Amino acid sequence: MHHQYPLAAVQLVAILAMPAAATPPDGANKEYFKPLCTTIRWAEGTVEISNDAESIDEDYDAIQELNMSLADGQWREKWANPPKTTPAKEVPKEPEPADDVTSELKKNWVKAAAAAKTTALVNANLKKAGLDKASKQQLRAAQAEIQRLAAAAFALRQQYTAESQQNQVYSIGKIKQQINKAVYGQDTKPASGPNQPAAMSTPSSNGRATQCDTAADGSKIRSIAGLALCLCAESDDDTDSTAIGLPCGTPTAQKPDWPNGQGAIATQYDKLAKYCGKGAKITLTPTEALKTTNTILNNFKFDDSKAYYGTFVATACDGSQAKGACYSTTKATAANPEGVKKLPWLEPLIELASMLAAHSEKLATTKQHRRALAHLKATAYNLGRTSANIQPESSGTSGASAAPQQTSPAAADCTTFTTNTTCTADNNCKWDSTTETTGNHCKPKAGTENPAAGTGETTKEGAASEGKKCSEKKSEGECKDGCK
Template identity: 30%
Template structure:
């Protein structure tokens, strides 16, 4: 927390009569300001930003749309007057917030598939180019569940996104705080970037009463005012130590660059300058403690009670209207928010953006699971002969299971299982397929499993292959294990994701 201290004020307050500056008058103030001045020294080494970027999942959105029915795909594109495809605008009557959030993503994927090679490319990328329609349909729900979870994670990450600073932006903020944006101190330090007004002499800049200059705008201006003298006073070093030489200002500008090393001699240049959050925060708190107030004026440096002209009175900063009842205001200290932003960025880099890391990791896991699902597609055995009207009708139990399975996908055509359900476009509902009595709804009930088991049952272990798998002490249909495993993986992982 930023605090100002009164002990410094007691040290620097002088008697109420004009006293010319002496060597070392502002050594205490320079000690407090020095850490902030040194932040801009050297190359400013910065800890690298290791926060991961969210993985690119454009291909997965395209894959998801590829596996969807043609009826679904055509909802998101239309032809213009030149017979070129364009994105379909979301209907104004659409009430589903889920659809509104995903519409742009869906239209982008659907438009991409209008490229004649796009579908083939995405299927090949996921090793699905030789999979038949039935096998693609079998993994559709699993892939849609993973992609839906990826979308929600990406949306949450974007909503919680925090603006971050690049390395260059960090360094530029430090330079702006210290030197008004310049790389270092030079002969052209006067102007708005340094002290809020046009070039002027020390008396006008450091002893501000007219509101035309800002002597606390940058760290370098503070140092120039407290360590430099008026052009009429020579051979005095207010910040010490006494080594001879002159630190006086120009008649109408700040001290020349040649005098800067002597002005800051009590604050050596750091050749090995590494910026850290703790270091920047310490520099901020230290510099703020050099600021004190009396009445309605803000002060930095030794005030003799008469003035801050740096010649006949103290080499200090006097800023009228920037204190209230002796408490200094910091609104004009423009260097302060710049350095606070730097400290915040460095803290994020050093501790890591936990939320961003978590979401990026979860998306990578979902991508891996999607690739695992597509990789197992060739092990899926699909029924050769689907149920016909002549077969017995389904039992009420099977119908209930199918209804429960389908109803979970109301409002989500993309994830409505085509093997068990049909999607009502008008009502936006996923309903169970109307099956004949006694027959299992495709993919549900024991009947489907029993038929698949028949071709593997009784085979010895050596002959248990070609779609069959030896499990325990018997030969069983391998597609049952694949489908059950994929469904379980999708269900367990997606339910554990926190958005």
């Protein structure tokens, strides 16, 4: 789905019965042919469009991964191993409407938790942010700031998603398809060149006026290839008059004649294609597409019964100096100039300009949000180096291993891991059951016990203190609270 971008108003020039000139000069259609030649060059060349819509995901994910690395260990494990629901056999009840924001957040948490699943990954994320040697107090302060940045990143991503739905990035294939529709009258370029009936209805040796003049529904000339022959062929139907010489200003060698049958359409068109430039490499911009389309629109002239494109003198577009080399249609008039926008060869060009404008707007939106997210990421990952209250302390225990569980899991609390797949050596933990895969079976590896991590054990110093406390009890009534 994309916007329709307004094109310039069709110029209204009433020509009525007045001739364009007493005798049209050679090259009379040169200016009319220029924008058509541009579209032929697009069709016959290699078209490129700007497509630097880099993903915003990389910076966004990095912020969320750091946020998850500073989170509580149980919170990380929950999203690293989200519960799998088993579909009920009975017919389920009508589900409640989904909360899109919550659903999106959950997806983010699962993805971030996967990137912070082990102690090694967490420590690596903290090191990137300069927080690997931070104290417990510093990590708490960092956690609050990172949470704020993560929330800002999520809001920015939601805004980007909403705006992106209004426009889309088009593939070069879709763009080329529109060009082909306009120039050849079909989605793909014919192997042997433009042909009937896609480009034009059956031409004949004495049918130029029939083909190019008074096409009520535009069905006779269905492509720019056919239109170009109406304007540029040096021949006429009128034996009493002289044809306009080199109507489109092409060299004699690239001057087409009016085709006298099916095979001749491609042969005569190819002369113009060579003149316009075959095989050129083109970077097509919205500005060029819009300018070309508007030039064509504003080249139309109108009277009370028809719209004309090219040099019209009188009566019919037969290629002669007496009548003119042109194209006319009753599909539009001075009272209804908008009718030309529905011609089968012009409508695809208008759509092309709209598509390229939408494409360009999407890229601009992407760049804007990408810059904003890059700034948030830079702030987050420089937090340990730039913020005074996050700087590592000069003394005391530091580093991720000293962090409280709610801010850093580097000192893993093995009791938080309740599955044998998360209770791993990476977390300095060991699963002590050979039969169970879930439950309270995750214990610290030998030599890694850390009472501060919540293993439920006490230090030797703690045990000695406890013994001393009990030895001071003088009576049976005082010997309680863990004493024997």
